[in-house]
Amino acid sequence: MTARIAVLASGRGSNLQAILDAIAAGTLQAEVVGVFSDKPSAPALRQVPVARRWAAKPSAFPDRAAYETALADAVAATRPDWVVCAGYMRILGDAFIARFRGRLLNIHPSLLPKYRGLHTHARAIEAGDSEHGASVHFVIPELDAGTVIAQVRVPILPGDTPETLATRLLPREHALLLAVLGLASAGQLTEQGDVTLCHGQPLLNPLSLDSADRLVS
Numbered sequence: 001m002t003a004r005i006a007v008l009a010s011g012r013g014s015n016l017q018a019i020l021d022a023i024a025a026g027t028l029q030a031e032v033v034g035v036f037s038d039k040p041s042a043p044a045l046r047q048v049p050v051a052r053r054w055a056a057k058p059s060a061f062p063d064r065a066a067y068e069t070a071l072a073d074a075v076a077a078t079r080p081d082w083v084v085c086a087g088y089m090r091i092l093g094d095a096f097i098a099r100f101r102g103r104l105l106n107i108h109p110s111l112l113p114k115y116r117g118l119h120t121h122a123r124a125i126e127a128g129d130s131e132h133g134a135s136v137h138f139v140i141p142e143l144d145a146g147t148v149i150a151q152v153r154v155p156i157l158p159g160d161t162p163e164t165l166a167t168r169l170l171p172r173e174h175a176l177l178l179a180v181l182g183l184a185s186a187g188q189l190t191e192q193g194d195v196t197l198c199h200g201q202p203l204l205n206p207l208s209l210d211s212a213d214r215l216v217s
Contacts, residue, residue, distance in 0.1 A: 003030040003185035006080035008088035009037055013044025015086035015107060018174035019181065020047060028178060030185045033078040036071060038090050052078075058090070068096045075100070082184050085139065086177070094141045102191040104139040105184070107177045109169060111151055112137060116144035121162035121169075132156050132165055134173040135206070136180040138191050147196040149189065150207035150215050152176040175213045183215065 007016050016035060022028035035048045040055040054074040061067040075083060076099070085092070085106040097104060110120040112135040124132040133153040138146035152172045156165060183189040188199050196203040207215040 001029075001187075003081045003181075004033045004079060005030050005181070005185075006034045006036065006075050006078050006083045007032060007044075008075075008083065008085045009035060009044035010039050010042055010089040011044060011087045013042070013047050013087065014170060015084075015174060015177055016044050016047055018178060019084075019086075022178050022181075028182060028185060030181065033080055034075065036075055038067075038071075038088070044087070064093060065095070068093045072096045072099050082181070084177075084181070091143060092139065097139055097141055101140075102138070105136055105149075105180065106139050106144070106146070107134060107136050107173060108144050109134050109166070109173065111135060111153065112144055112148050119162075121165045125156060125160055125162060125165065129156055132169060134169060134176055136176055138196065147191065147194075147203070148206040149183075149196065149198070149203065150176060150180050150209060152209040172209070176209045179209055179213060179215050 009016055019028065020032060023030055032048060034052050034054060035045055037045055037055040038058055040057065042055065045053045045055055056070065058064065058067040061070065081103060083100045083104045111133040115123045121132065131153050133151050135148045135151045137148045140146040154169050154172055183198065190197045207217060210216050
């Protein structure tokens with residue numbers, strides 16, 4: 001069965017493009033049924049046909065709740081199996097999360113639980129860390145605190161800046177997201193309450209992406 005994926009994005013959409021490329025190559029059995037943004041000028045929107053785009057400025061709504069209701073209604077109308085936050089820069093409210101809980105994923109550029117929130121590359125360098133990475137996790141109301149499904153690691157090199165570190169991490173971040181979506185699309189990933197199941201077994205620790213782009217325990 002082909003999984004239906006809705007993507008939330010605020011920027012250039014590099015993770016979205018990686019998803020679309022994998023679908024086109026036949027390595028991900030999925031369909032992007034809609035792209036949703038809080039920024040009508042976001043480049044990510046241009047990666048799909050007009051009929052699959054939805055964008056609106058939150059400032060055009062009476063309040064945050066009204067905006068998120070409109071967003072949630074638009075997402076629900078595409079009947080997604082999975083909703084993926086891929087560079088979506090707004091914190092989602094409790095009502096939106098509750099509506100899609102258990103099929104709402106986020107990719108975050110840090111080795112969670114380290115560095116929730118923004119500026120993760122700079123924070124890792126400033127802390128003197130020897131490695132950095134990205135995590136895919138289920139979304140819950142607490143920011144970047146849902147169960148971490150899988151992570152990928154890259155070294156922090158002498159002389160790294162936030163920009164060089166981000167550039168080196170990005171292709172590994174793409175590979176991580178695609179690997180997790182492969183699990184999800186195959187029906188091998190579920191969230192049941194506070195327990196995440198992978199291949200029918202409780203996921204006790206995050207999976208790791210190896211150099212061959214495989215998820216391993």
